[in-house]
Amino acid sequence: MFTANGDRLNYxxxxxxxxxxxxxxxxxxxPISYGMIQVRVSEMLMVLPYFTGAAVPGLFVGCMIANIxxxxxxxxxxxxxxxxxxxxxxxxxxxxxxxVPLPPVIINAIIVGKILSIVxxxxxYLTAMWVGIGQVIACYGLGxxxxxxxxxxxxxxx
Amino acid sequence: MNRSITMGQYIPGNSIxxxxxxxxxxxxxxxxLVFLFLLDTFSALGAxxxxxxxxxxxxxxxxxxxxxxxxxxxxxxxFALIIYFFFTSGGxxxxxxxFITVESEGVEQGLFIVARLVVLxxxxxxxxxxxxxxxxxxGMSYFLKPLSHIGLPTEEVAMIMAVALRFIPTIMxxxxxxxxxxxxxxxxFETGSIFRKAGSLVPLIVPLFVSAxxxxxxxxxxxxxxxxxxxARRTRMHEDVIMLKDWAALAIVIILIALAxxxxx
Numbered sequence: 001m002f003t004a005n006g007d008r009l010n011y012x013x014x015x016x017x018x019x020x021x022x023x024x025x026x027x028x029x030x031p032i033s034y035g036m037i038q039v040r041v042s043e044m045l046m047v048l049p050y051f052t053g054a055a056v057p058g059l060f061v062g063c064m065i066a067n068i069x070x071x072x073x074x075x076x077x078x079x080x081x082x083x084x085x086x087x088x089x090x091x092x093x094x095x096x097x098x099x100v101p102l103p104p105v106i107i108n109a110i111i112v113g114k115i116l117s118i119v120x121x122x123x124x125y126l127t128a129m130w131v132g133i134g135q136v137i138a139c140y141g142l143g144x145x146x147x148x149x150x151x152x153x154x155x156x157x158x
Numbered sequence: 159m160n161r162s163i164t165m166g167q168y169i170p171g172n173s174i175x176x177x178x179x180x181x182x183x184x185x186x187x188x189x190x191l192v193f194l195f196l197l198d199t200f201s202a203l204g205a206x207x208x209x210x211x212x213x214x215x216x217x218x219x220x221x222x223x224x225x226x227x228x229x230x231x232x233x234x235x236x237f238a239l240i241i242y243f244f245f246t247s248g249g250x251x252x253x254x255x256x257f258i259t260v261e262s263e264g265v266e267q268g269l270f271i272v273a274r275l276v277v278l279x280x281x282x283x284x285x286x287x288x289x290x291x292x293x294x295x296x297g298m299s300y301f302l303k304p305l306s307h308i309g310l311p312t313e314e315v316a317m318i319m320a321v322a323l324r325f326i327p328t329i330m331x332x333x334x335x336x337x338x339x340x341x342x343x344x345x346x347f348e349t350g351s352i353f354r355k356a357g358s359l360v361p362l363i364v365p366l367f368v369s370a371x372x373x374x375x376x377x378x379x380x381x382x383x384x385x386x387x388x389x390a391r392r393t394r395m396h397e398d399v400i401m402l403k404d405w406a407a408l409a410i411v412i413i414l415i416a417l418a419x420x421x422x423x
Contacts, residue, residue: 003382005382005387005388006378006379006382008388009378009381009382009386010374010375010378012314012317012318012378012388013318013374013375013377013378013381014371014374014375014378016317016318016319016321016322016374017321017322017325017329017370017371017373017374018370019318019319019322020321020322020323020325020326020328020329020370021329021363021366021367021370023322023326024326024329024330024333027326027330028330028333041359057311057314057315057318058318058322060315061315061318061319061322062322064295064298064319065291065295065319065323065326068286068291068294068295068298069167070167070230073279073281073283073286074184074187074188074191074281074282074285075191075278075282116234118195119271119274119278120234120237120238120271121267121271122238122241126241130237142353142359145357145360146360146363149360149364150364153364156364156367156368156371157371
């Protein structure tokens with residue numbers, strides 16, 4: 001790419017690909033449930049904004065499409081994607097790699113937990129914990145190893 | 159791993175629900191969802207369930223799709239029922255095992271919440287079953303548009319939604335090709351704990367990214383060569399226009415909701 005427009009276009013199209021990969025992972029690993037706890041394997045990709053800013057819009061769009069394809073309906077489409085957008089943005093601000101999976105855990109637990117507690121009329125701490133545990137498994141259990149693996153291969157994102 | 163994967167939930171059809179404007183369908187759905195939260199009796203919920211089922215019949219959606227669509231909320235529903243049944247007190251004690259008691263109020267509340275959840279998901283399903291993912295994302299990006307006033311790149315987001323949708327089948331195929339290549343080398347995606355499964359994923363993800371980014375670079379170059387400019391005004395091949403029948407459908411929804419609320423159904 002040689003022009004400024006080309007560079008920006010490149011950024012956005014890469015974002016689109018990251019979104020598509022998120023959707024594909026969501027579809028291939030359709031709900032893996034760990035007892036009652038639900039783990040969305042594709043959430044491991046939430047570490048990507050650590051490497052490239054294009055992952056922020058990419059994950060947002062990917063999450064929105066994945067939630068349109070399947071999932072729990074309108075509330076999920078709007079608020080699930082919003083949580084992903086905020087969390088992905090915060091990940092770009094984090095320098096310490098062991099803290100990278102933290103925003104998707106906390107933001108999802110707060111936003112999705114809050115929505116669930118309204119829909120189910122249950123105490124917030126219960127639903128937040130329920131969401132949070134699933135996110136810890138996906139983001140720390142799967143995302144962190146991915147981050148450590150990708151760190152030695154940063155050239156992919158160049 | 160080669161389970162048939164349905165691309166979204168859309169069922170092609172030509173019913174009136176299929177032909178309504180996606181933007182107005184989204185608005186109508188939001189209104190109905192808010193309405194659901196104003197209800198507090200089982201009979202009102204039953205009436206909404208009846209409305210949802212009538213609309214499904216109108217859309218010509220087979221019954222099996224409803225059940226399949228409800229599957230994702232199974233765990234949430236179970237989770238809620240367990241909490242309500244065992245941890246809500248009040249009313250008559252229905253039965254007691256050791257220190258655990260199930261009381262009537264908890265059962266009643268739990269069933270109400272879950273029934274509302276089911277109706278809520280059914281209404282949402284109506285939208286995703288009768289609208290193609292592409293027109294849905296167009297609709298969603300229309301509602302994102304006002305955010306461009308605070309400097310958010312909504313045009314670009316709309317563009318990458320369309321690009322991502324276009325490339326999902328391609329990347330799906332690519333990932334299955336990579337999986338077969340790894341399987342031939344003795345990889346194992348099927349057994350073991352979730353961590354083992356995910357561990358076997360890692361060697362898959364790297365080539366997936368490499369090839370996806372290569373595609374992205376080529377596509378960006380091609381788009382630029384065809385004159386795509388970031389920040390320029392875009393036109394669409396298929397403009398979606400809101401017609402009289404769309405307004406009429408929205409009006410019907412609003413009238414139904416207003417009637418139900420004024421007569422305290």
